[in-house]
Amino acid sequence: MRKKIVAGNWKMNGTQEEGQKLTSEIVNMVKDERVSDVTVVLNPPFVHASNVKKLIGGVDNIFLGGQNCSDKASGAYTGETSASILASFGAAYVIIGHSERREYFAESNEQLTEKVKLALENGLIPIFCCGEPLEIREAGTHEEYVKDQLTESLFGLSEADFAKIVVAYEPIWAIGTGKTASSDQAQDMHAAIRAHLASKYGQEIANGTSILYGGSCKPDNAQEIFSKPDVDGGLIGGASLKSRDFVDIIKSF
């Protein structure tokens, strides 16, 4: 059985007070409503790490994650946060290769490989993002595009390392646009991704890899998307900033 995961990506949102309120509300709802069969990951801006870690303290299925980490281990890289620093604050996951990082910070597939390696060396589980822009979807070459992203960043990993990776498919045209992929579009891509992983790492590892969908996932479409056989959860942006919506998405399996 693959792990079911719902991860909230707060992006660059939330004051200290807002982050604490949001986290407390999510923790209370998850406890009160006995949501225990889904792994929940909160990925706040780095400075929230201690507060969030403290607040999720007693709940077994809620974890702290980062939205990014450096491709360097340590040193004079002003403004960066390393995988080891993140791990020392109690993080268990880290998002790597989000399309906003690729686009606005020009992150290359090679740099993402370094980030993945450092995350793994420090005991963090990478949530590796892939996904195509609109023009690629319209040209009908989206499967090749996404497969290439995975091949270039991940296929140098050993089997043991690859088996720890979580993949998130986020079509760029669906992020923050209110335009979600249909559940069939998500399923088709997730199945293609799994087949691609199997071609390199074998069916058993591919079958054990959780593949999350991201892009305008909301309480009213999550159930339909999560019902698909190759969709193992979601990476949630906007709706992860509203505790009720986020927990309703978690409960959509």
Ligand SMILES: O=C(CO)COP(=O)(O)O
């Ligand atoms: O980018 C996303 C999560 O990483 C998705 O964002 P939205 O849910 O706001 O579309």
